[in-house]
Amino acid sequence: MHGVKIIGITGGSGSGKTTIVRKISEIIPDFLFIPQDNYYKSAEYMNNKNITAFNFDHPDAFDNDYLIKQLEALKNFQEVDMPQYDFVHHRRMDKSIRLKPKKLIIFEGIMIFFDKRIRDLIDLKLFVDTPDDIRFIRRLERDTTERGRTVESVIRQYIEVVRPGHYEFIEPTKRYADLIIPEGGFNQNALKVLIPFLQNISDQN
Numbered sequence: 369m370h371g372v373k374i375i376g377i378t379g380g381s382g383s384g385k386t387t388i389v390r391k392i393s394e395i396i397p398d399f400l401f402i403p404q405d406n407y408y409k410s411a412e413y414m415n416n417k418n419i420t421a422f423n424f425d426h427p428d429a430f431d432n433d434y435l436i437k438q439l440e441a442l443k444n445f446q447e448v449d450m451p452q453y454d455f456v457h458h459r460r461m462d463k464s465i466r467l468k469p470k471k472l473i474i475f476e477g478i479m480i481f482f483d484k485r486i487r488d489l490i491d492l493k494l495f496v497d498t499p500d501d502i503r504f505i506r507r508l509e510r511d512t513t514e515r516g517r518t519v520e521s522v523i524r525q526y527i528e529v530v531r532p533g534h535y536e537f538i539e540p541t542k543r544y545a546d547l548i549i550p551e552g553g554f555n556q557n558a559l560k561v562l563i564p565f566l567q568n569i570s571d572q573n
Contacts (some may be wrong), residue, residue, distance in 0.1 A: 372443045373569050377476045379496030380534045382506035384552020385476045391553045396570050400470045404477020406451050407435040410459040425533025427482045439489045445469045456516045472570045481541035495545035496552040
């Protein structure tokens, strides 16, 4: 059985990608959600003091070969075991999540358009475009409350690797987008267009 559609949602860290996914899930419950973050390579030697020792904002930080293998399997309606990532200890967990394929897959991450092999697997490409200051504030709040980070380490990482990585690797991929959404999940007009389209895919037999 074929006909699986992958919707790719990208944008800088803190742009509002997850908010869009949440808004979609409130109306369309029947889809698979795949975060690119789950496919980071392990970097257990990192801590708040050497936070830039591993660059999470570089394409090489992801295990793209494994990710492609799993996306291709899902497109062929095969089950996969999706890895889980521990962001406090910067490593892939021992446990994974068994995913059964569905007709609609929402794939979200900061660099999902960078690798052409991955880009070619995505059927609809969305880029969430949000101002730098808003993205930084959201990232600061998330990393200090959810990932055990200090304010100083978040600021240092943002200045040294996140911001340069955004302009070198993420912002240029905007040209591949089918739809650019300013302000992400808070853009009601964009959601009014997007959700019926996704609903149609989800409802197809």
